Amino acid sequence: MDETGIAVNGETLVLTPAGAAWWPAQRTLVLADIHFEKGSAYARGRQFLPPYDTRSALKRIRTLMAHHAPARVIALGDSFHDPYGPSRLDDFEKDCLAEMGRQAEWIWIKGNHDPAPPSWLSGRAASEISIGALTFRHEPSSASARGEIAGHLHPCATITRRGHSIRRRCFVTDGRRLVLPAFGAYAGGLDVREAAIRSLFGERVRAYLLGARRVYAAAA
Amino acid sequence: MNLAVQPALTLLPAPFAAWFSARGWQPRPHQLQLVEHAARGESVLLVAPTGGGKTLAGFLPSLIELASVPKRARAQRLHTLYISPLKALAVDVARNLEIPVSEMELPVRIETRTGDTSPSKRLRQRHAPPDILLTTPEQLSLLLSSPFAPRMFAGLRAVVLDELHALANSKRGDLLALGLSRLQALAPGHRRIGLSATVADPAHLQRYLVPQPQEGEAMARLVKAIGGATPEIAISASQEYVPWAGHLARHAMGDVMNAIRASKTALVFVNTRSQAERTFQELWRINEDRLAIALHHGSLAPEQRRKVEAAMARGALRAVVCTSTLDLGIDWGAVDRVICLGAPKGAARLVQRIGRANHRLDEPSRALLVPANRFEVLECEAARDAVLAGELDGDEPKRGGLDVLAQHVLCVACAAPFDADALFAEIRSAAPYRHLAREDFDRVVDFVATGGYALRRYDRYARLRKTPEGLWRIAHPRVAQQYRLNAGVIIEDPMLDVRLQAKGRPVGAGGRVLGRMEEYFLEGLSPGDTFVFSGEVLRFEGIREDAAYVTRTHDPEAQIPSYQGGKFPLSTFLARRVREMLADPAQWAILPDPVGEWLRVQKYVSLVPKPDQLLVETFPRGSKEYLVCYPFEGRLAHQTLGMLLTRRLERLRLRPLGFVANEYALAIWGLRDMGAADMDRLFDEDMLGDDLEAWLAESALYKRTFRNCAIIAGLIERRHLSGEKTGRQVTFSSDLIYDVLREHEPDHILLRATYEDAATGLLDIGRLTGMLKRIKGRIVVKRLERVSPLAVPALLEISKEMVAGEARDDLLRENEDALVREAMRLG
Structure with missing residues (x-):
């Protein structure tokens, strides 16, 4: 896998095509907006999306953990699609999470969908956390851009080349702050040109689109 | 006694015979044959060219039956149900039907039911149905999903299916077939009349029309109207220059203009919307006499289309450049020539289009075919030969879609609890579903109930539950509401509004809606690209939320929209004829010189x-x-x-x-x-x-097929009880759902439905x-x-x-x- 390193507030982060950021100096893996159990949340409204979104996310997280062997995993909020999500996990999925909890220290940042992760989940919950030069929170703040790593916005970008347009989830950064793409299998996206994203960044903004084997830079 | 040898008018009751005589008309043989079959309670397929008095033939038996019993002696029940593929056609037919009814003073109430019918009128139609109701396949489904359906249809005597050839081999045809199977259960005695343009294989429609038995097959009777005059088909071909490639036929615009000049009103058919736009531009560039030439295609704003249709009806237009949107529909008497730009792609389509000119049987329709390149010259010649020889291409009858079946199962459950065995037998009586396996049916029911996943996570949220008696019923009244919001099988590509804004304003600052275009086309544009839409050259500025913003430009060389809407593949039948023509040098003599020479050199090198x-x-x-x-x-x-x-x-x-x-x-x-x-x-x-x-x-095409199946089957809802989800959101999430489903449950019933659909479709x-x-x-x-x-x-x-x-x-x-x-x- 080709790795793309970027600098955010002086710290080097590796952007993975799976949509996670890897911070080698701190052996920390960062994921945003996993939205576990989004499928079953829809099923409650009688729309039966395939009930495999949680397993799909778990599988990808397991692959990432096997590759990087992180000491710490930070989930940037909206890890569950709704507050009842944890109660809908089945035993296999709970075991899977427990096993991952034994392999690394998990920090569950609170999101707007999951303001209070359940107590039985391994790791600890926090509204935000600062480590070294970086601050991790769910929703990007309007003020403190420097060193902020956030999620919430589900950025996507479209490129057009030879008459074909390709839309992909993406990271967005201007070197001061980084917004991660949503990790969840069913998470929708917001175009990086929309004001909600564009207004967060300065002039030197870049999008990194998720490809099959690596991420690709594009103007945003 | 053989009724057929009687003098025509004596077959008809006195008021009808008098009405025909008063108009100076003679009933056509096929009209009388339909009366005869109907009197015996038989279902019939009537195959007739346009202008054959087809619609009246379909209704004549019903009018005679209704006239024979005084209104007071009749229960207030629906007697005849008419289904048309187009809402506008249903409304037009109702209007035309009122003429004989009022002139003969028949005690017959005729009403339409479409998406535009007011809620109060819908309610009244349910409790006090008219004698004759004209509607569409989608509205029939909605009626059948109502608990009142058994009462409303109990007295049904006849069903008339118009333009059946255009419906039968499609998802709408599947939906209609399933609706008919339900009607058969509710009103077992009714008979059916199918009205169709000339088709290659009427047997397919004859089977479609009647309930199929468990073993063997049943067919409706066939009545063929005597054909009209042989059409006059000319092919425009220059002896000097025929393009090597391309689809725009720019070189032939002079010929097209001359043909328009020599006609009262001409329809100029093209195969894609982008071709329509470009042709419209080209014609106006050389329209020195400023003839009234208009544009009509499915992406234009509805008001604009209606304006063109109204001008056409008034006879105010000399030509309309149009796509398949005008293949069917209301008859315009004034059209006296059809011009087909580009190859016809199928002989049946060509016949249909030619039939749009001249609605009198005894006069020939006039058509001009304009090939845009060398291969199209061969294709036009092959199509003309086929039409003159009376040979047509036919689609292989397709099997009924499992996605449509899922929608129908929910429809039936919304009306009343159902017994799975009985419903299975009923569905197998519909021709497209006569090979349906019980296992597939059960999987579809399971899909409707809980999503049908091997990992049975959703049983507690079920849409359908089994009653103690073993019947399937809906779990909650909201299920029926959700069904009604999402019913239907016409799924458009995700579209964006195209808004015209003033130059220099920031993108997204509002503007008039010109129409709608496919999202995937618009997303492929970069700001500054120019394209032709709605008859003008526009500059793309950007996409914001659910609209694309454009400004006017005077750029004469626009980038042309390459969107695919309305594109047909060359039919298998016509392809064979083209190969035969190519292989036989004796036939090359009729080709224009450049084309003949092209083939001779090919043969040499x-x-x-x-x-x-x-x-x-x-x-x-x-x-x-x-x-x-x-x-x-x-x-x-x-x-x-x-x-x-x-x-x-x-x-x-x-x-x-x-x-x-x-x-x-x-x-x-x-x-x-x-x-x-x-x-x-x-x-x-x-x-x-x-x-x-x-x-x-x-x-990407396969993912689009999946999206359509997922929407029709009810996996993805287009509309929620609280507001509508936009196309943009639906596409994005359907791709994600596809990826997850394919990875975790590759043999899911919906992936099967997608595969079967793709195999015949995209x-x-x-x-x-x-x-x-x-x-x-x-x-x-x-x-x-x-x-x-x-x-x-x-x-x-x-x-x-x-x-x-x-x-x-x-x-x-x-x-x-x-x-x-x-x-x-x-x-």
């Missing part, structure tokens, strides 16, 4: 294949090696073939770089000479196995299978030193190359490289 052969040519050109083959199976099948062949060539280390497909040929190019490859093995049918599977997983896999069988052992290979004449049209299209699934990352890389180059430029 390479060869002209026999009708059952596949010619494969290989040659070097520039720094590349080419392989060109000529299956004549239409662009869709060729694109699929191209994807599969490049995979194989890659495995043979022949390093293919790309390919391009047109309606007639497929060209592949690469770095190595492909001529030495074993062509029989290369083109072997086994390519439809794993390679196809692997490619489908990535194909990807034409069925067609490709047939072709690979046909050419087995009949491949002729020519290794040439340079490009052959026949290969030129395909090579000219190479700029529109396809990008394979894996290559999509290459585009991302290319984009990145461009960005880096730009960033690294000094000064």
Whole structure:
């Protein structure tokens, strides 16, 4: 896998095509907006999306953990699609999470969908956390851009080349702050040109689109 | 006594005979035959050309029956149900039907029911139905989902299905067939009349019309109207210049203009909306007399379309440039010539279009065919021969879609609890579903109930539950509300409004809506690109939320929209005729000189294949090696073939770089000479196995097919009880759902439905299978030193190359490289 390193507030982060950021100096893996159990949340409204979104996310997280062997995993909020999500996990999925909890220290940042992760989940919950030069929170703040790593916005970008347009989830950064793409299998996206994203960044903004084997830079 | 030998008028009750006489009309034989069959309670298919008094024939038996019983003696019950593919046609037919009814003072109440019918009128129709109700397949489904349906349809005597040929072999046809099977259960005694344009295989429609028995098959009676006058079909062809490629027929605009000048009113048919836009522009460029020429296609704002239709009805227009949106529908008496730009793609479609000119049976319809390139000249000649010989192409009857079945199962459950065994038997009586396996039916019911997943996570949220008596009922009244919001099988591509804004305003600052265009086309544009839409050249500014913003520009050389709406593949039947014409030099004499010479040179430098052969040519050109083959199976099948062949060539280390497909040929190019490859093995049918599977997983067309199935089956709801989800959100999430489902449950019933749909639809896999069988052992290979004449049209299209699934990352890389180059430029 080709790795793309970027600098955010002086710290080097590796952007993975799976949509996670890897911070080698701190052996920390960062994921945003996993939205576990989004499928079953829809099923409650009688729309039966395939009930495999949680397993799909778990599988990808397991692959990432096997590759990087992180000491710490930070989930940037909206890890569950709704507050009842944890109660809908089945035993296999709970075991899977427990096993991952034994392999690394998990920090569950609170999101707007999951303001209070359940107590039985391994790791600890926090509204935000600062480590070294970086601050991790769910929703990007309007003020403190420097060193902020956030999620919430589900950025996507479209490129057009030879008459074909390709839309992909993406990271967005201007070197001061980084917004991660949503990790969840069913998470929708917001175009990086929309004001909600564009207004967060300065002039030197870049999008990194998720490809099959690596991420690709594009103007945003 | 044989009724047929009686003098015509004595067959009809006195008021009817008098009405015909008063108008100076003689009832047509087919009209009387329908009266006879109806009197015996038989279902009939009437095949008649336009202008044959078809609609009156369909209603005459009902009017006679209704007139024979005084209104007071009748219960207030629906007697005749009429179904049309178009809302506008239902309304128009109702209006026309009122004329004989009021002139004969018949005690008959006629009403329509469409999406525009007011809620109060709908309610009244349910409790006090009219004698005759005119509606569409979608509205029938909605009526059937109501608990009142058994009462409303209990007295139904007749069903009239208009333009049946246009409905039967589609998802709407599946929906209608299922609706009819329900009607059969509610009103077992009713008879049906199907009205159809001339079709190649009426037996298919005859089966469609009547309930199929468990064993064997049942068919409706067939009545054929005596054909009208032979049409006059001219083909415009220059003796000096015929283009090698392209679809715009720019060279022939003068001919088209002259034909318009020589007509009262002309319909100018084209095959795509982009062609309609461009043709409209070209015609106005040379419209020195400022003749009233209008534009009509499915993407224009509805008000604009209605304006054109109204002007047409007034006789205020000299010509309308249109797409298949005007293939069907209201008769315009004034149209006296049809001009078909580009090849007709099918003989039946050509007949249908020609029939739009002149609605009197005894006068010939006049048509002008305008081929846009050399292959199209052959195709136009083949189509004309076929039409004059009375031979038509027919679609293979398709099997009923499982997605439509899922929607119908929910519809039935909304009306009342159902017994699975009884419903299964009822559904199998519908012709498209007569081969339905019980296992598939059960899986569909399971899908409707809880999603049908192996991991049974959703049982507690079920939409359908079993009652203690073993009947399936809906779990909550909201299920019925959700069904009604999402019913229907017409799924548009995700569309965006096109808004015209003033120059210099920020993008997204509002503007008038010009119409709607496919999202995937608009997303492929960059700000500053120009394109033609709604009859003017527009500059693309950007997309914000659910709209694309454009400004006016005077750029005369616009980039043309390449959106695909309304594009038809060349029919199998016509393809065969083109191959036959190509193989027979005796027939070349009728072709224009440049086309004849083109074929003669081909014969000299390479060869002209026999009708059952596949010619494969290989040659070097520039720094590349080419392989060109000529299956004549239409662009869709060729694109699929191209994807599969490049995979194989890659495995043979022949390093293919790309390919391009047109309606007639497929060209592949690469770095190595492909001529030495074993062509029989290369083109072997086994390519439809794993390679196809692997490619489908990535194909955007396949994902679009999945999206449509998911929406129709009710996996993804277009509308929620609280407001509408937009197309943009639906596409994005349907791709994600597809990926997850395919990975975790590849044999899910919805993926089956998608595959079956794709096999006949977007990807034409069925067609490709047939072709690979046909050419087995009949491949002729020519290794040439340079490009052959026949290969030129395909090579000219190479700029529109396809990008394979894996290559999509290459585009991302290319984009990145461009960005880096730009960033690294000094000064």
